[in-house]
Amino acid sequence: MDYNFQEIEKKWQKYWSDNKIYKASNQSSKPKFYILDMFPYPSGAGLHVGHPLGYIASDIYARYMMAGGYNVLHPMGFDAYGLPAEQYAIQTGTHPEVTTLKNIERYREQLDKIGFAYDWDREVRTCDPKYYKWTQWTFIKLFHHYYDNNAGKAQPVTRLVEHFQNSGSANIDVRHDAHEPFTAGQWKAMDEQQQQELLMHYRLAFLSDTMVNWCPELGTVLANDEVSEGFSVRGGHPVERKLMRQWSLRITAYADRLLDGLEKVDWSESVKKQQREWIGRSQGASVLFEVEDHPEKIEVFTTRPDTLYGATFMVLAPEHPIVLNITTPQCRGPVREYIETTKKRSERDRMTEVKKITGAFTGSYAINPLNGERMKIYVADYVLAGYGTGAIMAVPAHDSRDFAFAKHFLLPILQVVKRPDEILTDPLEWDDSYDAKEGTLINSGVITGLEVAEAISKIIDYLEENNLGTRRINYRLRDAIFSRQRYWGEPFPVYYKNGIPYTLSEDELPLKLPPVDKFLPTESGEPPLARAENWKTAQGYPLETNTMPGFAGSSGYYLRYMDPQNDEEYFSKDANAYWRNVDIYFGGDEHATGHLIYSRFWNKFLFDLGMTVVEEPFQKMINQGKIQGRTSFVYRITGKNTYVSLGLKEKFSVTPLRVDIGLVQTIAPETYKLDIAGFKKWRSENADAEFILEDGKYLCGSEVEKMSKSYFNSQNPDDLIEKYGADTFRLYEMFLGPLENDKPWDVQGIEGVFRFIRKLWRLFHDEKNQFSVSDQKPEAAELKSIHTAIKHLHDDIERFSFNTGVSAFMICVNELTELKCNKRMVLEDLVKLIAPYAPHIAEELWHQLGHSTSVVHEPFPKFDAAMLREDTFEYPVSINGKLRFKLRLPVDMSKEQAGEIALKDEAAQKWVEGNQVRKIIVVPRKIINIVVG
Template identity: 55%
Template sequence: MEYNPREIEKKWKKYWDEHQVYQVTHQSDKPKYYVLDMFPYPSGAGLHVGHPLGYIASDIYARFMRHKGYNVLHPMGYDAFGLPAEQYAIQTGIHPATATTENIARYRAQLENIGFSYDWSRELKTCDPDYYRWTQWIFLQLFEHYYDQDADKAVPISELVARFERSGSFGVHAACTQPSAFSATEWKAMSPKAKDDVLMNYRLAYRQVTYVNWCEALGTVLANDEVKDGVSERGGHPVERKPMLQWLLRITAYAERLLRDLDTLEWSDSMKKMQSNWIGRSEGAQLFFPIEGSDKKLEIFTTRADTIFGATFMVLAPEHDWVKELTTTDNAESVNAYLKYTNARSDRERMAEKEITGVALGSHAINPFNGERIPIWISEYVLKDYGTGAIMAVPSDDDRDYKFAQYFGLPIVEIIDKSAFPDATRQDKVGVMINSDFLTGMQVPQAIEATLKRIEEMGIGKRQINYKLRDAIYSRQRYWGEPFPIIYDPEGVAHAMKVEDLPLELPELEDFQPSGGGKSPLARHEEWVDLPNGWRRETDTMPGFAGSSWYFLRYMDPHNDQAFASQDAINYWKDVDLYIGGTEHAVGHLMYARFWNKFLYDKGLVPVVEPFRKLVNQGMIQGVIEYLYLQKEKVDGASRFVSAELVEDHGDGFAKIPIHVEFVEDYGSPNSFINKKGIEQFIEWRPEFRNAIFECSQGVYQNGVFTSKNGGKDSRMVTVSEVGKMSKRYFNVINPDDVVEEYGADCFRLYEMFLGPLEQAKPWDTKGIDGVSKFLRKFWSLFFNEKGEWIVTDEAPSREELKTLHQCIKKIHDDLERFSLNTCVSGFMIATNELRRLNTSKRAILEPMTVLLAPFAPHLSEELWHRLGNSTTVVKAAFPQWSEEYLREDSVTYPVSINGKKRATVDLPVGMPVPEIETAALEMPEVKKWLEGLTVRKTIVVPGRMINIVAN
């Protein structure tokens, strides 16, 4: 019987489907285990070979846990709203829903092709009204709650209103945008609009003016990665920062808990660190600086209050509200010019900028401690959204301030003597204070404390904890997202829609071009926007992270129409035990989802404070991008491509044109090239280049004719290979279907795992897949003779065979537990080679081997399992147990090193006492030879490991 993956795989997929092998319910006595893959966005390019890496790993683990007796929830669905579908709609007129449905169908088929053990009855998509009904519902809950810092949880806003009516804002400790103080009487006297404005300060979902990247020419708001060098990536139009009234989520209210609870998670340290750095908690002081000739006081935040005597200038963010009034007439021109410059730059560009820029406003602040006048500047290195958007600059003890002061010739006053710490950096909090009045002589930590105390005594500020984390902007001026269940009365006050009226469905639209003035396309749909009573709907939609912030809960009970999920289901499944996905979600999705879960926990709707217990990050499988060099200037009206080895000076004067990787030979290697056939395929693909010149080292190809230079015949055009994202735009997407078609799904699964450690990024390459394919055939052939006849016997296995089996069980089990799936595959290969050497065909060995392999190669294992005479699925078989008895070794091969260099090896019995090992080693002739003329100083023996002799 030949191993025929195509036939076998088809057969067992059908069986699993018909027998609903992977369907689970929460009505079970078994312990639960929830394995989740990060939500895919169904892109138009389809699934590429990089996506399944994590899915295969999680599938293997899910299957492993089933073998171990768990009730495993392993679902899949789609993050189906998003920008790409909308852009595609703008270009083609195809409705985003249509394109998304098609993409999902394709994803589903591709996923099914790989043999995943998903419970497809739980499949969901965020653009389904039955789903986004609950996204809208959660949003309304956020809208109707505020964060009470005394209770340290979310509380209904109605309770805040009751409090205001009772005693005004007195004694309220709540997360808010702008603190305000008013009495109960004042509150009651406020207009509905004024009350709404106050409540907006507290709501967990609230409206505020924020800045967006506005592109007038495209009439739309752009994502940061659509902006390159201050212009739109598409079309190169100018982009500016535009203020806009938008919805935000008050994630900062949860900053402390998001930080604190990281400790409880089984995530990598690097992932936790990224999250904690993103939250960016810092303890310091809020401090007010009087302004010369004004009664206003400039608020700053500093973690280094101790350095106040070294503050020689102030820096404001260019968007700071006071910039205009602090600019003197003399400086107006330069300030305006500078504002014009920064207005065209994104935050990211500003942070990455090495060049030092800035301009003085002309006015001065007064140092509250020594009364000195210090000039106020603006610079792009200070960001509006961080702290108060204003800093006191201490060039002696901050790098950026130092460079700024040097560049502009501002004074630098040394205030800390760090001579006792020669390795300390400028910002290290060490040393003794000098030139600092009452602080002089103190150690830095002591000085920080003393300054804080003094600030509070003087009433010029207070201790404050600041977070880098910012509230999440929740509005998108787009069509393809969840509509906000919000209506505005004629005063502009936002009202929640009634929960019974959800979902608020996206209305049909023909044209997806943005409406003018930064409004979403929905704004044009007047019948939908304008309600009969004169009220209007919100026309923005929710961002991509809305639907993905809670989807893990919906999988627990995906068809519920009474709640986002039943309490029964939530209390059984609780949380995700294993979450696999990429590090690109480190601070976005993972932070938002934790935030939503905590909010729902505060509401008593979920039983756990953290949604994702264990997180494993799979590395990205990258693609190779192949480019041809195209000369920027045409030659006699014709485009000219030049073989890469002929291009000098880093390709100045050339553009790199991405080329379809299928045309390229030796794809991915430094010598990758396209031959004559490749050139022809390229021309057919890009007909605008049909008359182009292709210059190779040995000749020139044009219009189907190759003209040789110096008699050479080689028409290869060397391409430039770069490792990068696998993406439609680079024409380098490799479809898993093609690999499955050629080698089978089992082989594809094993090969993806065999490529290397799960966490590591690696470029896709099919070199080596033959080895895995061979292994599967070898494994199969243990069960059959050359004639294809079944040869498995019930004979008792030998000790050697048992040892191989039990070693393999232990290895697979241990490696699975630490997600070392690549070494599992090697382990299978080693065991199979060993069993072939032993001519094993005994059921007692092969049956457990089949179960071991089942998580990795489920189709093949299922086939063999049934041929072994089992009538139920291998999916439900118990995972084999290993026994130490078979693993015991009689002797150990010790490496014998002399001065740390291995010189010989020696076999010694297990359990030999250390002195005897030493003697045995010293008596070895090889050792004696090396020790000639030397004196042995020391012998180090690690029993079972190694021997090292130190001699000189």
């Protein structure tokens, strides 16, 4: 074999590793550049071809920046806590650590084979006590801080205690859960437990009874972003709502800063938008309504206080605490029944039955504070307990849901906003409500005649002046539930004394995950850690048995890379001052509402502590697309062990079954043939299967789905690297198409890239595979070719267009081959150019060229525009915008002259004849267009 990639790649991988070529130093005179990949969860299936897509892109960029003279930090690690290893442990008894370490080892091997420029000395693993010590440490800090709205940052709880001692709960603007106000005297009179309970309403990491997403199948609570449409994102198990005492992080305190920070980062609009919507800030007013014959008042949140005069009834969420208090005896039966049925309805049912209008009248009336009108109070589950106050004022004329509800229950509808040219009609006759925020107020007392925007601000002033309500901002974002009833996660550095949680002291960290006999909850339903022997402090106080969620460890890993071996600190001030934040983060946009929000919160908190110097952790982000798998299907005739080929399946009643794509061969585009012998061997029950063929073949159906081991459609890179080498594999992944696009994986085409790389090799070698370059001065054509490539590659990398980069190489190598170019001056530039994409072959050729140092540190070739200068340009000449012929003209020719020559051309005359020439447009170096008619 001429180009022996196996030998070459092994050789240079060893060289890089032995010589620590990719080591990043925390001291350097060079400018820093921090480039980060989202670290993987090492699953049992190993790396599949989707993982390296972003890694290869970031690796190319990292190498390009190294060549550009930057001190590049390009680390990798493992997000090692996760459900799959624990589920496996439950099934087999294998400790999740054993599984995880094995998987990490396999991932590492696979990553190494691709030739990444990682500084492995900085590797972090979230399950390593040296690492999770700092996850626990941050939790302790969160516990001992509260959020001061005035200072706009987190402050130590000790400050808060001081304030309580001096002034009680008054005169302080801090983020907290609702509680009864108290005076300094009352505070001092409280016992330890009462004080601690109050402080819990302020801490940034706090314990509370909250409605959580409980997943019985996984035996744990999940965060909102871990649930999708009523099912767990991992595993797809049903999730229910449950009231539980859980740790949460008060991320809502940072809602505004999380929103504002988005203005400062260079991320895709779609991810920013997803985060904005997830945070869901809305401005409006909170309004207090009296209840007839009851002492209670009901607070509602509305973004449309201008429509207050049009509020004709009120709706409470079934979970609203006041519901049963105000329900009259006559209505108690139906209301109770309604609450019961809504409780039984699963999240799933609620979602699918959105259009169904249900509710029950409580028998009580609220009083509209502006006009004194009586408003029926209903209970209905279209009002959510978790948003706003769990109660709404219903304005059926201007809210479509209220409108539908009013129609259904025959409630009054009163119009209060009029469109500009609207002729007023009876709202009871309307088909839809008028929801838009445009128009003039009518029937609205003090705000009648005003435009909506004006009316909103005026009515809030009015409400505030009369103590009827206040201006208010509301968020959709919930505090992040931080407890998991699982084994495989970070233990909380928390113990309980008389039921009150206290944190361990910092010198007791890390609190290591204890051994347990089984990875299951206890018989009494406590989390697995309750099984651990001696799970208590030295003083005998019981330790917390919950563990932290998956996002705990990943929220600050990028900081630890800056100073990964530090045993004294999370990371040193110096290290952080040097690396600051991540300059470019490569990863999937599916983390928009999870990891990417949590990390930003985590970083902002550490910023408040003065530990990080930049508030936003990830300056720029590139979201690579997902690589989807092509799943193959076979069709089994129902009830028989007979499989029918794709084209004939309509004639039978069949069940489609996924089949391993390793058993399927692409014989033509979109045509897939089953390897019947292999299929019979694949699973024992297939051994005596029968087949109904078409044209002597069994054809499979196919569908594009996410790549997953359970769909039998995942492709791992190992086989391809074995067959073609890592450089070809890297180039091919990039050649597939634009990085950000989702795309189905297809190996058709890798041959072309492999051919290219061998062609590159042959530029440097003769027919006998002898290295052969000439020191002669290159020809103009050769220089033009290489400089075209230099310019292209530079521009392509700058705009993260790696697929066009690969074709630029192909064009250049094709041209140089054509020119039979083996000039050192040209080829050296070519090697440096391709080194980020195909580092192994580049390093080999570089050394063959006689160099003894790595090509990695060679500067990227400089583009010289003079090399591309041409004296003439072949103008496309069009007549009336249609290309008719081409004409080579000197580039410095005047427009007039060029136009004239083009017009006189024989080919032009054919079209011009008998017509009048109206106009000649000449765009230098672009086009000539002759307009006739």
